[in-house]
Amino acid sequence: MAAAAAAFIMMLMTACVVCSTASYRARVVGGKTEIANVRTNEEVQELGRFAVEEFNRSVKVRKEGEEELRFVEVVEAQQQVVAGIKYYMKIWVTQVKNEDHQMFDSVVLVKPWLSYKHLLHFAPSSQS
């Protein structure tokens, strides 16, 4: 009888840990928040330019093939558990070859305190 009660309490406690862990994760990861007045937001515009610049660079590297690197070894490394901000942007661009306009979806990860910016995604927009 007491064992059954103890088991039941254990079950409740486990469920509680699971549910609080889940809500903790949800808070850490967070939902996407719309950024207002994007067109006048210099930081976001700069990030968009960065995304295109990175894309330009990847195209150039692929074309020329001269900047290929061969990995030798990691000589130093640090690890730190950090969060960051992901910017999901719709970026309007002009194709250099034919002046056609096109919308791109882009994701840039920013860790402001490290001056870290990384292009995670850059592809023609699915819904333009």
Ligand SMILES: *[C@@H]1O[C@H](CO)[C@@H](O)[C@H](O)[C@H]1NC(C)=O
């Ligand atoms: C990308 O490349 C094009 C063509 O070379 C260039 O005109 C443009 O300024 C580059 N960068 C950005 C951010 O558009």
